[in-house]
Amino acid sequence: MNKYNFAFFDEQSKREIRRALLKAVAIPGYQVPFASREMPIARGWGTGGLQVMLAIVGKKDVIKVIDQGSDDSVNAVSIRKFIQQMTGVLETAETSEASIVQSRHRVPEVPLTGEQILILQVPIPEPLRETEQSELRAKRLHAEKEYSGVWLSLFEQIMKYGCTATGADHPTMVHERYVMSPSPIPRYDNRRLNDCAALILFGAGREKKIYALPPYTKVESLAFVDRPFVSESMHGKICRLCGAEGVFLDESVQAAGAGPFYECNDTGYCRQRQSSKSRLDRGEQSGD
Amino acid sequence: MAYVAVKGGEAAIAESIKRLRYERLRERRTIAVKAIRSGLRALVDRVMSEASLYAKELAALAIKQAEGNPEEATFLLRAYRSTLPRKYYSRLTSMGSMFVERRISAAFKDIAGGQLLGASADYTHRLLDFNLEKETSANVRAWLAAFQREQEAEKPSVMPRVELPRVTDILRSEGLLRRMQQDDTAPRDITRQSMTFPAERSERLQTLTRGESGAVVALGYAAIRGYGLAAHPTVAALMVGRVAITIDYPLGACDSDDEALYLGQVRVTEVDAIIPAAKKGQGGKQEIEIRLGYGLCFGQNESKAIAMSVLDYCLEHPIPDSPVHDEEFVLTHIDSVEASGFISHLKLPHYVTFQSELDAARRINRGER
Amino acid sequence: METNEGAVLSLQNFRKQFGSGCEKCADLDERHLQRNYCPNCRTTYACADVSLELYGGEILGVVGESGSGKSTLLRCLYFDEEASSGEAFLQGYKSGQVNIFTETGQQKRYIRNYHLGMVYQNPYMGLRMSFSSIGNIAEKLIAAGGRSVDEMTGRATSLLHKVDIPPYRFLETPATFSGGMQQRVQIAKALSNNPPILLLDEITTGLDLSVQAKVLDLIKGIQRELSISMIVVSHDLAVIRMLAERTIVMLDGKIVEQGLTDQVLEDPQHPYTQKLVQSLL
Numbered sequence: 001m002n003k004y005n006f007a008f009f010d011e012q013s014k015r016e017i018r019r020a021l022l023k024a025v026a027i028p029g030y031q032v033p034f035a036s037r038e039m040p041i042a043r044g045w046g047t048g049g050l051q052v053m054l055a056i057v058g059k060k061d062v063i064k065v066i067d068q069g070s071d072d073s074v075n076a077v078s079i080r081k082f083i084q085q086m087t088g089v090l091e092t093a094e095t096s097e098a099s100i101v102q103s104r105h106r107v108p109e110v111p112l113t114g115e116q117i118l119i120l121q122v123p124i125p126e127p128l129r130e131t132e133q134s135e136l137r138a139k140r141l142h143a144e145k146e147y148s149g150v151w152l153s154l155f156e157q158i159m160k161y162g163c164t165a166t167g168a169d170h171p172t173m174v175h176e177r178y179v180m181s182p183s184p185i186p187r188y189d190n191r192r193l194n195d196c197a198a199l200i201l202f203g204a205g206r207e208k209k210i211y212a213l214p215p216y217t218k219v220e221s222l223a224f225v226d227r228p229f230v231s232e233s234m235h236g237k238i239c240r241l242c243g244a245e246g247v248f249l250d251e252s253v254q255a256a257g258a259g260p261f262y263e264c265n266d267t268g269y270c271r272q273r274q275s276s277k278s279r280l281d282r283g284e285q286s287g288d
Numbered sequence: 289m290a291y292v293a294v295k296g297g298e299a300a301i302a303e304s305i306k307r308l309r310y311e312r313l314r315e316r317r318t319i320a321v322k323a324i325r326s327g328l329r330a331l332v333d334r335v336m337s338e339a340s341l342y343a344k345e346l347a348a349l350a351i352k353q354a355e356g357n358p359e360e361a362t363f364l365l366r367a368y369r370s371t372l373p374r375k376y377y378s379r380l381t382s383m384g385s386m387f388v389e390r391r392i393s394a395a396f397k398d399i400a401g402g403q404l405l406g407a408s409a410d411y412t413h414r415l416l417d418f419n420l421e422k423e424t425s426a427n428v429r430a431w432l433a434a435f436q437r438e439q440e441a442e443k444p445s446v447m448p449r450v451e452l453p454r455v456t457d458i459l460r461s462e463g464l465l466r467r468m469q470q471d472d473t474a475p476r477d478i479t480r481q482s483m484t485f486p487a488e489r490s491e492r493l494q495t496l497t498r499g500e501s502g503a504v505v506a507l508g509y510a511a512i513r514g515y516g517l518a519a520h521p522t523v524a525a526l527m528v529g530r531v532a533i534t535i536d537y538p539l540g541a542c543d544s545d546d547e548a549l550y551l552g553q554v555r556v557t558e559v560d561a562i563i564p565a566a567k568k569g570q571g572g573k574q575e576i577e578i579r580l581g582y583g584l585c586f587g588q589n590e591s592k593a594i595a596m597s598v599l600d601y602c603l604e605h606p607i608p609d610s611p612v613h614d615e616e617f618v619l620t621h622i623d624s625v626e627a628s629g630f631i632s633h634l635k636l637p638h639y640v641t642f643q644s645e646l647d648a649a650r651r652i653n654r655g656e657r
Numbered sequence: 658m659e660t661n662e663g664a665v666l667s668l669q670n671f672r673k674q675f676g677s678g679c680e681k682c683a684d685l686d687e688r689h690l691q692r693n694y695c696p697n698c699r700t701t702y703a704c705a706d707v708s709l710e711l712y713g714g715e716i717l718g719v720v721g722e723s724g725s726g727k728s729t730l731l732r733c734l735y736f737d738e739e740a741s742s743g744e745a746f747l748q749g750y751k752s753g754q755v756n757i758f759t760e761t762g763q764q765k766r767y768i769r770n771y772h773l774g775m776v777y778q779n780p781y782m783g784l785r786m787s788f789s790s791i792g793n794i795a796e797k798l799i800a801a802g803g804r805s806v807d808e809m810t811g812r813a814t815s816l817l818h819k820v821d822i823p824p825y826r827f828l829e830t831p832a833t834f835s836g837g838m839q840q841r842v843q844i845a846k847a848l849s850n851n852p853p854i855l856l857l858d859e860i861t862t863g864l865d866l867s868v869q870a871k872v873l874d875l876i877k878g879i880q881r882e883l884s885i886s887m888i889v890v891s892h893d894l895a896v897i898r899m900l901a902e903r904t905i906v907m908l909d910g911k912i913v914e915q916g917l918t919d920q921v922l923e924d925p926q927h928p929y930t931q932k933l934v935q936s937l938l
Contacts, residue, residue: 010373016480033482038366043629045636068640075636077298105640123633135616136485144763148800155799156792158806159828161652167645186644206626208482224806232647251643265640 007054008086013037017055017210021201024212029174030142031125036208046079047205049102049121053083056117056201057100062090064098069106069248069265076104093268105168107189109247109269112198114215120183122204125211127171127181147179150222158227170229173220180211180219187221188231188248194219239264242273312355324348333555333587334358338624339365340479340498342554342586359500359628366625374480376535379548380472383531383558383584384454390528390588393455395562399525401452406528407588455524456560456580464578465562485616492603492615497585500624501592507612507622508595511602516612521561521581521598528588530555557590559583561597565605579605664748665853665886666711666734671743673729676700693726693909703729705910706743711854713748714884718901718918720891720933726910727890728778731856733758734888735775736765747772749853770801774847774885778859780839783846786832790817790842793831797849816845820875837868844875848883855879855887861896873899894933898922906930 007014020034039047046067057063065080067073071093079102080091092098095110102119112118128138131149141147150171157165164170168184172193182190183202193200193213200213213219223229237249240261247269249262264270325332325348335347339362347365354360390406393399405411459465475490476483483491496504511517534548561581566574581601583593599618607613621627682695685705689695693702704726711717719727733740744756749772757768769775777783784793794813795803803809817827820841831839840860847855857876861869877900880887889900897904897918904921906914906929914927925931 004371008371010371012373013370033484035478035480035482037370037479038363038625039370040367042363042632043626044631044633045629047629068637070637072297073637074301077301081298104636123630133616134485135620139485140762144766146763146766148796151799151804152788152792152796155795155806155809156788159789159792159810162655163652165648165652167648168641184641184644186640206630224804226805226807230651232644233651248640250639251646 004086006059006087007057007083008040009037009051009054014055017051020210021052021055021212024201024210025199025214027178028213028217029172029178029180029211031204031209031211033208034210036205039205040082041075041078043206044123045075046102046104046121048203048207048210049104049119049205050079050083050203051205052119052201052203052210053100053102054086057083057087057089059087059089061087061099062092062097064092064095064101064108064268065103066101066106066108066266066268067104069250070267072267094272095266095268105184105186106248106265107185107192109264109266110272111192112196114197116198118196118198118200120185120200120202122181122183122202122209123206124169125181125183125202125204125207125209127179142178145177150179154222154224158224163227163230164223171222173222174213175218179222182219186232186248187229188234190219190221190229191231237262239270242270242277244270244273319352321345321348321352324351328356330588331356331358331361333589334501334592335361335365337586337589337592338362338498338500339369340494340586341365341369359624362500362624363628369479374477376538377474377477378551379534379536381531381533383527386527386529386531386556386558387553388452388527388529389555391452391525392523393525394523395455395525399453399455400458408590454560456562459524459562459578465580466577483619487615487619489604492619493582493584493600495619495623496583496596496599499592499596499622500627501589503622503624503627504599505591505595507618508598511598511612516602516607516610517563517565517598517605519563519565521563521601523594523597524560524562524580525558526590526594527558528555528590529558555587557583557585557588557593559590559593559597561594561601563601663712664710665713666748666888667746667753668710668734669708669744670706671704671708671730671733671745672702672706672741673704673726673733673738674700674702674741693911702726702910704733707907707910707912709905709912709915711886711888713853713886714880715903716880716887716889716901718889718891718897718904719907720894720897720904721907722892724909725907727907728858730907731775731858731888731890735773735856736769747854766800770797771850772852772854774850774852774855776840776843776847776855776857776860778862780831780836780843783843784831784839787830789828790822790831790834790845791827793842794846794849797846801850812849813845816848817842819848819879820845821871835868837864837872840864840872841875844872844879848879848885851883851885853886855885857887857889859891860889861891861893869896876900894922906933 017034020032024030024032036048037051039050041047041050063080063083064071065076065083067076070076083089084091095101095108098116100117100119101108102121104121107118126135126138128141128149131153132138132141154164166187168186169181170187170190172180172182172190174180182193195216195218196213197215199215202211221229234246234249238245239247239249241263244264248265250265251260251262253260325344328351331351332344332347335351335358336342336344338358339347346368347361350361350364353364388404390408391404393403456465460467475494476488478491478494483495512521530553532553533551535551537547537549559582561583563579563581564576565579567577579601581597583596583600585593585596599612602613603615603618605613611617676699678700679695679698681689681697682700685702689697693705707730719730721727729738732738734745740758743758745758746753746755747757747768750757750768757765760768775783785796791810791813794816795809798809798812814827822838822841831842834842861872864872873896879885889897891897901918904915904918905912906921906927908929914921914925914930921930922934925934
């Protein structure tokens with residue numbers, strides 16, 4: 001592997017991605033184009049996040065990589081291994097120990113601190129894509145802060161279904177200026193982007209865009225004043241492994257008739273709780 | 289536990305990779321990189337073109353590793369390309385200096401310098417040649433020796449230097465094709481600076497020449513079949529040949545080619561396609577103008593180069609509501625690594641996003657607000 | 658230049674040309690033009706220096722044959738097309754001090770959303786056919802900053818009631834509606850933000866006579882009730898006679914006659930108007 005430079009890229013490439021990152025941090029929620037490189041993992045498999053990671057990772061960093069909340073998911077393993085091979089940095093499954101967390105579609109349950117950076121992988125960075133296919137026109141709409149299309153599509157959902165029908169990737173308004181795709185995180189995670197202590201970086205490799213939320217940025221999920229934003233309902237559901245409540249749970253299907261069971265989606269968080277379960281049992285149970 | 293089973297562990301991944309290696313080797317044979325390079329010339333050309341890295345040896349290695357899957361081989365080569373620093377940009381290469389191996393024109397029966405057929409499968413019948421099953425190195429050597437004797441016998445003692453005028457220059461001299469201002473603006477390197485829309489022509493040409501061959505051919509075909517210009521382009525010239533690549537002497541720009549550093553040659557396919565179009569002439573008079581579409585790609589890759597020339601024309605002359613004339617549509621969908629990457633990402637677990645959708649569906653079906 | 662006393666809209670020397678123009682035709686000298694067309698540079702002057710005023714609460718009729726420039730006039734006022742030159746002032750926008758033709762795209766959008774309503778001849782231009790009728794009306798409310806679902810649906814329902822769309826069809830898409838109904842949804846949409854000015858382009862063309870009458874009644878009713886100023890463009894003198902108090906006659910991009918509707922129709926001065934009125938009788 002010594003045929004490759006530290007963190008895979010040549011230094012020139014890293015500097016260029018860092019420049020895009022700086023611009024992204026300076027204009028929260030604004031999508032900065034960057035010359036996305038082809039990576040040894042496939043486009044659509046987290047190359048945007050990976051490029052951001054490789055551009056910022058240093059020798060003393062401790063990294064955590066999760067995919068849909070899991071440290072063990074095939075793609076998380078593959079990305080973590082690659083970063084490790086190219087840098088030799090330490091890795092961890094515990095959120096609190098990591099200095100950089102790369103994640104696909106989840107914000108870790110353990111609240112992030114100002115010492116940490118969260119990198120989210122983004123498949124489709126353009127929140128207006130659904131209502132405006134042309135990138136050129138979408139760019140103009142952003143420039144003019146003209147977001148009627150997004151609002152109208154939410155309104156139509158309410159007309160059609162009685163409530164908004166967004167799954168993951170519910171659009172957000174950043175710093176009262178740019179409408180931003182939070183990446184396909186569940187709606188439960190949207191509110192956790194707001195006023196977050198950590199720097200959050202978004203990388204879209206295939207679409208060649210980088211954007212960012214500096215610490216403590218205001219992030220609002222788009223919602224009409226009389227139809228408040230609704231997260232996924234975790235009400236009355238408990239993790240069967242660690243007993244956690246009020247966290248994002250995976251629903252698993254058993255044989256017919258047995259009904260679903262639930263486990264923490266954030267596997268690192270769950271394991272940590274299990275190992276200190278006795279202490280938790282003595283104390284008061286709390287969700288987050 | 290069915291759904292959780294998609295989470296593999298590190299051990300499972302290691303086993304999967306081992307299995308992949310086994311599939312490549314199970315017949316107890318290995319194919320030499322050299323054999324791929326010499327015997328799979330078309331595939332090597334295609335992979336170099338789609339990866340936009342002219343390196344036969346590396347392309348052959350990628351093909352070996354990818355077990356011949358061009359999408360995978362392109363991917364490997366592109367990823368490797370990402371690690372290479374961009375140290376120099378080549379000097380302007382004049383296509384007029386091409387060492388031509390094949391040059392045909394569909395526009396004229398005969399052209400100055402003649403039609404040079406070169407090597408092409410165009411004039412063969414596509415019948416499986418079962419003799420190839422029994423081809424041995426002895427056969428090959430004997431055939432080559434005979435071929436060389438034949439060549440020697442026919443070769444004139446002094447090779448006349450034949451000038452090959454460009455077909456488009458002939459049309460220009462007749463005033464049928466507009467003379468264009470030579471434009472030597474440095475192209476925007478799309479591998480260093482992300483392409484933004486509206487794209488410059490240099491960005492469009494780079495994206496087209498890196499395009500996946502099948503995708504470029506399919507869209508070019510759609511354009512001439514009726515979902516676009518609906519005109520029949522004529523290939524003014526298709527040329528296959530080698531051109532020299534030079535860079536400025538690193539300590540300063542140089543004025544003449546003699547002072548430049550010669551890096552080597554690349555084989556390319558170049559196409560000038562001509563397409564007649566209506567235009568408003570002086571004073572708004574309707575006229576017919578002959579316009580040009582340009583295709584150029586690494587290696588001998590003729591369908592791709594022709595389709596590229598059609599698409600170059602389409603993007604230079606947009607027609608509203610026609611996808612093949614829409615640069616965002618064409619340029620964002622023809623890249624092999626991007627298209628195959630996003631399609632294949634559907635294999636990744638999506639249980640969080642899916643559950644989120646499920647939640648919305650249930651909420652709606654329960655009639656909650 | 659600014660708006661005249663009492664005019665909600667003032668248009669001065671408005672020109673829309675297709676083509677580059679040349680030194681021969683730039684001054685619109687009739688000796689060089691064939692009607693509104695310059696044979697030298699093949700430029701068409703769809704609107705050749707049109708000036709007009711629209712007063713508060715009035716309906717101004719614009720009549721003329723197809724190609725006379727009357728629809729182009731509306732499309733430019735609604736910014737669907739860009740004016741080539743000239744000035745337009747709205748009393749309600751920046752106190753009528755600013756030429757709206759030279760405002761930024763963002764400002765033009767604001768003017769469309771707050772000061773103007775438009776009803777097109779072809780409902781496909783004015784409606785999103787795959788969105789609900791309520792959603793269509795909400796679109797304009799959202800664009801003007803509406804963020805309350807209940808308020809917007811309330812407003813949309815009352816407007817749809819006003820234009821006689823049966824309530825059980827409020828959530829349906831206009832694609833499934835008859836031409837007359839589509840036109841009425843368009844009118845409701847145009848009214849959604851209480852614009853001071855409504856632009857109506859051949860809105861009854863292509864409708865059955867009985868349906869036409871209903872749409873015209875609706876317009877008349879709206880004008881009486883809300884005293885919105887309107888410009889009604891039509892090639893149909895009957896429509897103009899019924900709606901407009903004042904009428905402008907356009908031919909080849911120019912205004913050839915104007916006055917009170919009765920006066921224009923009873924005692925036409927220009928030969929073209931005379932022919933037009935005769936053909937109606």
